Amino acid sequence: MITNLSLSSSVNLEEELNIKEDIIEELFTEIVDFILKNDKVKKISNNKYLFNDYAKEIEMDLYFCKNNEMHELNKKYRDIDSTTDVLTFVIQEDEPVIIDIPILHLGEIIISTDKIIEQAKENNHSNIAEVIILISHGVLHLLECHHDTEEMYNNILNIQNQTLEHISDTKDLIIY
Numbered sequence: 001m002i003t004n005l006s007l008s009s010s011v012n013l014e015e016e017l018n019i020k021e022d023i024i025e026e027l028f029t030e031i032v033d034f035i036l037k038n039d040k041v042k043k044i045s046n047n048k049y050l051f052n053d054y055a056k057e058i059e060m061d062l063y064f065c066k067n068n069e070m071h072e073l074n075k076k077y078r079d080i081d082s083t084t085d086v087l088t089f090v091i092q093e094d095e096p097v098i099i100d101i102p103i104l105h106l107g108e109i110i111i112s113t114d115k116i117i118e119q120a121k122e123n124n125h126s127n128i129a130e131v132i133i134l135i136s137h138g139v140l141h142l143l144e145c146h147h148d149t150e151e152m153y154n155n156i157l158n159i160q161n162q163t164l165e166h167i168s169d170t171k172d173l174i175i176y
Helices: 013-017 021-036 039-044 067-078 113-122 127-142 150-171
Strands: 002-009 057-065 086-090 103-112
Touching: 002 021, 013 021, 013 113, 013 127, 021 057, 021 127, 021 150, 039 150, 057 067, 057 127, 067 086, 067 103, 067 113, 086 127, 103 113, 103 127, 113 127, 127 150
Parallel strands: 002 057, 057 103
Antiparallel strands: 086 103
């Protein structure tokens, strides 16, 4: 399966997080590839088009912003008057539009850089580890993996941790 991923930001990621944008793009690709190959994800995903050979290509977008912009988005779209670490907007919930090569646009992940820094400190790990965790969380939501129950929440945490471990091993990253 071909993945088309795009990254954009309203902040300078290198200044904010001390991580170059091309590193985040590379991590995004590796996270998506790893998660798509995860058998547990295939079992818990509610996306009926993704894992049945319908889609030849998938697309998703990743956007970074500050807390104030995240707060506005959270209030506008979820009616919650506070900021959050990650928002996802799933595009493909109904029947996909069929074209010559079925492309499944899954949606957009929005992540707060302020929350990355805050949560990395709280959890005693690096900004890059928090980026991996939040991108993983967003990707899982775009794949329609939800955490409505404690069991599902634990499944999501487990997959996020597996992803973090896999990326840190393959990239030889210092995450703590």
